[in-house]
């Protein structure tokens with residue numbers, strides 16, 4: 001991958017190898033230049049809704065922010081990834097320019113209400129020499145819906161560096177997007193009306209994430225499989241080299257997409273009657289661009305007691321491990337009358 005010019009990054013460069021670290025600010029405004037110019041307007045038009053809206057918090061007071069919603073799942077609970085991403089934005093706003101997000105741990109303690117905004121109250125737990133920790137409460141109706149701790153570190157290179165090897169899969173150019181797969185399925189002449197309805201509803205949803213399943217029959221649970229899933233994922237729209245803190249917030253949003261469902265893959269004879277993320281932990285390992293295709297490798301090492309443990313690894317196309325995450329969720333299921341025909 002050609003080395004890219006360094007953008008405002010979480011204290012570290014946007015490139016894959018350079019080690020110069022420019023100032024870092026969590027500036028969500030359009031990049032420099034004449035905001036009226038056609039190029040800036042084009043960028044603004046193409047700018048990801050995640051940047052212009054979902055992760056663009058309104059400052060209410062010192063360390064108090066308000067977030068709005070863009071897309072809400074059919075469960076009509078706020079999407080967990082949105083709350084995590086917004087909480088990380090709030091935490092990052094009070095962190096110095098030479099620090100970058102390296103981990104977050106959170107619990108989802110109440111369902112998010114899509115009818116009202118979310119307030120994010122940041123507590124400045126500690127500013128250490130190398131590590132800075134923030135605690136964030138996402139609040140609705142006066143009650144926490146999420147409690148999150150996030151940690152930021154100075155860049156401190158080390159000779160200890162290793163990672164697993166990225167799975168060998170077809171590149172995104174050789175695969176179809178979820179929308180293309182749904183249109184392909186809708187084109188089948190013998191498709192039952194009720195499936196058409198459901199699939200058209202899926203097409204109508206404006207999810208600010210693009211995905212390309214590596215193995216669609218597994219991704220859509222048409223066949224039973226081991227609890228492993230692979231798909232390419234990126235934020236819709238343009239974000240640019242911008243700022244690594246912002247890319248971490250977008251990756252936090254993305255990381256909760258389709259993750260918990262990995263634990264259901266071996267059970268096509270069951271469907272979730274109630275499924276919700278209980279907690280979510282994430283670690284950021286290297287620089288990456290969340291508006292470029294990354295491979296999301298998901299697996300579930302364990303399920304039981306109406307819970308499922310799922311883990312994910314986000315890989316850059318050049319094989320560098322960008323981020324890892326772990327999550328446990330409630331999974332209450334009931335038998336389906338017939339397996340999904342997707």
Ligand SMILES: CCC(=O)SCCNC(=O)CCNC(=O)[C@H](O)C(C)(C)COP(=O)(O)OP(=O)(O)OC[C@H]1O[C@@H](n2cnc3c(N)ncnc32)[C@H](O)[C@@H]1OP(=O)(O)O
Nearest residue numbers: 077078079080081108109110111112256273274276277332
């Ligand atoms: C992609 C995944 C996501 O984004 S999920 C969104 C992020 N996560 C969340 O919103 C979870 C937030 N946390 C919570 O809502 C609560 O802490 C949860 C996890 C529900 C636990 O609260 P708790 O008061 O103990 O609820 P609960 O487990 O008793 O009931 C929760 C809902 O489940 C139902 N339930 C209960 N037992 C069963 C059962 N045996 N079979 C089927 N359903 C069951 C309850 O009726 C209850 O449903 P409801 O909420 O009343 O509609």
